[in-house]
Amino acid sequence: MNQERLVSNLTEVNQRIADAAARASREPDEITLVAVTKYVAIDEVLAAIAAGCRSLGESRPQQLWGKAKHVEETLPDAGIEWHMIGHLQRNKVEKSLDHSTLIHSVDSLRLLQAINNAAAKRDRPANLLLEVNVSGDQSKHGWHPAEIGEALTAAGQLTHVEVHGLMTMAALGGGPDVSRRNFRELRSIFERLKPAAGPAFQHLSMGMSGDYEIAIEEGATLVRVGSALWEGVTA
Numbered sequence: 001m002n003q004e005r006l007v008s009n010l011t012e013v014n015q016r017i018a019d020a021a022a023r024a025s026r027e028p029d030e031i032t033l034v035a036v037t038k039y040v041a042i043d044e045v046l047a048a049i050a051a052g053c054r055s056l057g058e059s060r061p062q063q064l065w066g067k068a069k070h071v072e073e074t075l076p077d078a079g080i081e082w083h084m085i086g087h088l089q090r091n092k093v094e095k096s097l098d099h100s101t102l103i104h105s106v107d108s109l110r111l112l113q114a115i116n117n118a119a120a121k122r123d124r125p126a127n128l129l130l131e132v133n134v135s136g137d138q139s140k141h142g143w144h145p146a147e148i149g150e151a152l153t154a155a156g157q158l159t160h161v162e163v164h165g166l167m168t169m170a171a172l173g174g175g176p177d178v179s180r181r182n183f184r185e186l187r188s189i190f191e192r193l194k195p196a197a198g199p200a201f202q203h204l205s206m207g208m209s210g211d212y213e214i215a216i217e218e219g220a221t222l223v224r225v226g227s228a229l230w231e232g233v234t235a
């Protein structure tokens, strides 16, 4: 593994985050980099932590559980927060709650209810984002923009979920203009829902390696970056 390359990739991503924030007259500390570790093994995860990453993201539940458990055991005091960013099935909710601080990808009422039940059992509210399919891609998960208000209302009636905001993925291969349009739409849905949402409703999870700077210009508070960090790191 090329650790030096990881450090320089991370430095560059952080610089680009700061530059994008400045262009939008925002403070860089309003934006959290979620380092997506789905392409790499545990050694690279530990290297990312050594390089300064504190928020890590996984899209597959089993990968999340395994890596998070290893980090909890080897670096219990490192202050690592794991984000579940991929599609989650109901039978994987309990273990995912054990190993993550925020679930970005809540895309159905049945999943919301399963999360609420599991969180009630452990007597601790679950932190989540509602995923919105703003691109309209059939292959993507998430609520249709017209349904998201109802989803938020339904979540508000559950006792053990706390909705921290919204998440989306831009249309695949649409280029920067399409990404910007998708992010702008999520932002406008967010602003429209905010007055009726709880005080925790503060976050917009949008932007990946190809478009995180655009996402920040459009208001992202969480950017999920994978490949830009790992380029040239694994042989």
Ligand SMILES: *Cc1c(COP(=O)(O)O)cnc(C)c1O
Binding pocket: 036, 038, 059, 085, 086, 169, 207, 208, 209, 210, 224, 225, 226, 227, 228
């Ligand atoms: C893989 C993944 C990312 C990171 O994508 P990159 O383009 O590699 O930065 C972000 N969000 C989700 C939901 C993902 O599955």
